[in-house]
Amino acid sequence: KDNAELDIQEIAAKLVGGNRIALSKAITLIESNAKDHYQKAQELLTYLLPLAVPSIRIGITGVPGAGKSTFIEAFGILLCEMGYKVAVLAVDPSSTVTGGSILGDKTRMENLARHPNAFIRPSPSGGTLGGVHRKTRETVIACEAAGYDVLLIETVGVGQSEVMVRGMVDFFMLLALTGAGDELQGMKKGIMELADAIVINKADGENVTLARKTCREYNQILHFLLPATKGWQTRAFTCSALHGTGLEALWSVIQKFKEKGEESGVFTERRHLQEKEWLYSMIREKLENAFFDHPGVKRILPSLQASVIKGDVPVSKAVDSLFQEFQQNKPEV
Ligand code: GDP
Known part of the structure; x- marks a missing residue:
């Protein structure tokens, strides 16, 4: 953990000093889909944002x-x-x-x-x-x-x-x-x-x-x-x-x-609006992922979907059941 933090500090310092290799490394971190890279990238960005x-x-x-x-x-x-x-x-x-x-x-x-x-x-x-x-x-x-x-x-x-x-x-x-x-x-x-x-x-x-x-x-x-x-x-x-x-x-x-x-x-004004839109679009995306990745939702969704298609269950009732499942059984993160 300490090592990781040191890395970030070093990349940040070099990047701010105009080092292009450090900038490339930072972007590779930002673009990585690995979870621990994501955390590191956020750490780095927190540091870079005011600069x-x-x-x-x-x-x-x-x-x-x-x-x-x-x-x-x-x-x-x-x-x-x-x-x-x-x-x-x-x-x-x-x-x-x-x-x-x-x-x-x-x-x-x-x-x-x-x-x-x-x-x-x-x-x-x-x-x-x-x-x-x-x-x-x-x-x-x-x-x-x-x-x-x-x-x-x-x-x-x-x-x-x-x-x-x-x-x-x-x-x-x-x-x-x-x-x-x-x-x-x-x-x-x-x-x-x-x-x-x-x-x-x-x-x-x-x-x-x-x-x-x-x-x-x-x-x-x-x-x-x-x-x-x-x-x-x-x-x-x-x-x-x-x-x-x-x-x-x-x-x-x-x-x-x-x-x-x-x-x-x-x-x-436009930049502020863009920041705000970015915030909300990320919230929406995270929510959507959290919802569809939820084990309970995953479990009951296929049969609910089948029932909706057959006409046995109204769509809104199916959605309510899904949300009940989503909100009541919090998965461990
Ligand atoms: P892109 O696909 O939009 O990136 O387009 P490119 O920059 O690859 O250009 C496509 C083609 O148009 C290339 O053959 C360029 O040389 C040519 N081209 C681009 N700009 C100009 C221009 O200002 N004048 C002329 N005559 N040809 C151009």
Whole structure:
């Protein structure tokens, strides 16, 4: 036990000092599914939480091929060169299902990975979506304690994970492409409503004119949507991740967003709300697990389920019986 505590202290001290190996170790601990690792990770986080540097958390989504990795690499290098410390994290919902991942496995962003100011971590794999949520949020805390003041959190555009990432970032942007006629017809409306900026990528070469046209079309539609952030009009921009154009302008937009939000209080308010939502979602998840793992519940659930399906027992009565079992016979933890 003493040894374990010493370890944590040592990792924490090195991590705060900017040691990337210590940061990687901390994240491995956070991502571990072993019970004693979980305890250790919580100990570590308690230590790190007050040490987080002020940061901006940016979510980036877009369909595969939109240019997310190209964009993050170029944008990340730009920010590193400006003196920021940039951490890149990924949330890949496919990894929870298959154990593999669309985002994380590829050797990507090699130039950014080599930059002394950058830290890149692939998506935690395996486990539930709720597990990935917790692990990513805790990884954010570890990165911020290690001095990373820009967090880029990437996710593939498949709905569920976008909502999750929106719930953990300050600024959320959608990387889009030209010729997005269908998207403009409402397919992506839900995601557009989450975004603080829509960035039409690949605005280079022969594609520039079309990209500008697409940008105008998005802006017209955005005009009629509710803004994702109070007091902020979401707008569309163009960029070329490949040629690095439009990236500085985008950074100015993000800084403006932060300044405005800090002035009005919206920035802090959102973070507080996100903490609160995280708390309640973890409570719900723990409750659900405790319920379904309860030996008594496990024992009587199959027959109750059969009775419900046959029409012998009303659903609400079955649920009441289950809760009675759950509340009366506390299992030893
Ligand atoms: P991801 O799947 O969203 O991560 O997309 P990638 O970053 O892997 O990019 C997909 C393809 O689009 C790659 O072949 C990139 O080289 C290309 N690409 C990305 N950004 C640009 C850009 O700004 N302009 C052009 N012309 N190609 C780009």
